[in-house]
Amino acid sequence: LPEEDRETLRDIALSHSEVHAIHDVRSRLSGITPFIQLHVEMDPNLPLHRAHEIADEVEEEVKAAFPGAEVIIHQDPVGFEKDPAFP
Numbered sequence: 001l002p003e004e005d006r007e008t009l010r011d012i013a014l015s016h017s018e019v020h021a022i023h024d025v026r027s028r029l030s031g032i033t034p035f036i037q038l039h040v041e042m043d044p045n046l047p048l049h050r051a052h053e054i055a056d057e058v059e060e061e062v063k064a065a066f067p068g069a070e071v072i073i074h075q076d077p078v079g080f081e082k083d084p085a086f087p
Helices: 003-014 048-065
Strands: 019-030 033-042 070-077
Touching: 003 019, 003 033, 003 048, 033 048, 048 070
Parallel strands: 033 070
Antiparallel strands: 019 033
16 A cells, blocks of 8 residues: 555554554555555453454454555554464
8 A cells, every 4th residue: 555545543542542563564455456454452451342443443443544445454462462373
């Protein structure tokens, strides 16, 4: 995605007070369909159902900003670091 679109994604996600950061933003085009994937970082003590609701809200807002896009939002606790043994 162009930097302007990446900023739009960041603005959408961070408009939710429970979202502290985003990372691993990925996008690709398959035919005419854009695919957008990003990870949102939230408080690790947030109930799972609430984290899921927030991710759904972000997903719908991203779809509205990028009509026709297939969107995947992954939820991570703030400060999450991948285990290098499982890339």
